[in-house]
Amino acid sequence: MPLPFLTADRSFEAADDIALPHDDRARWRRPYRPGPWRVGAAALWLLLASFVLFGAVIIALTASPASAGVVFALALLVIVAALRLLRMGVWVSARGLRHVDFLVTRTVPWKRIVAVRTVQTPVRWLGLPRTVQGQALVLVRQDRAAEESAPLLTTHNLDFLGRVSAFDRAADTIEAWAAEYRRG
Numbered sequence: 001m002p003l004p005f006l007t008a009d010r011s012f013e014a015a016d017d018i019a020l021p022h023d024d025r026a027r028w029r030r031p032y033r034p035g036p037w038r039v040g041a042a043a044l045w046l047l048l049a050s051f052v053l054f055g056a057v058i059i060a061l062t063a064s065p066a067s068a069g070v071v072f073a074l075a076l077l078v079i080v081a082a083l084r085l086l087r088m089g090v091w092v093s094a095r096g097l098r099h100v101d102f103l104v105t106r107t108v109p110w111k112r113i114v115a116v117r118t119v120q121t122p123v124r125w126l127g128l129p130r131t132v133q134g135q136a137l138v139l140v141r142q143d144r145a146a147e148e149s150a151p152l153l154t155t156h157n158l159d160f161l162g163r164v165s166a167f168d169r170a171a172d173t174i175e176a177w178a179a180e181y182r183r184g
Contacts, residue, residue, distance in 0.1 A: 028091045028098060031177070032170035035159035037126065038085060045082035049075045089159060090152045092177045097139065099152055108141060110181035115140040116152075118171045123154040132156055137171045
């Protein structure tokens with residue numbers, strides 16, 4: 001019995017002349033999807049925030065509004081942390097490469113980048129102090145060509161743990177962006 005809803009509808013692929021809004025190369029984009037570990041951790045933080053918000057409502061109904069405001073502010077802080085966790089990663093655009101960490105965001109223009117390459121090195125497992133052998137995507141900048149910079153992506157971070165092929169695709173995509181914009 002054929003199931004027509006399981007077959008791919010290719011009618012939208014025929015219209016290649018339609019530019020989607022996300023095809024704008026000047027817009028910052030992450031060339032890979034966030035990994036399941038990152039999404040799961042953010043979901044747990046948002047679940048915690050929902051319990052804290054519920055507690056803020058209970059406190060507002062039974063206690064002073066000032067204490068409810070403190071708990072509400074704590075819930076907002078947890079929500080912001082979860083959203084920042086989801087935003088972490090490497091972003092690219094025609095202007096350069098942006099590395100978003102939890103507290104710091106660094107943007108490097110393409111003209112200051114010497115190379116973006118994949119190296120075999122000990123990497124941190126899920127950002128913890130324990131190191132394991134893996135691959136890392138590193139950025140070599142003009143002003144710091146001799147220094148070893150922190151890796152942009154690793155095979156053992158929240159996005160790529162257990163997904164080596166996804167790491168390879170993401171690294172290849174970022175390297176292709178670097179090669180294209182360093183030439184131009």
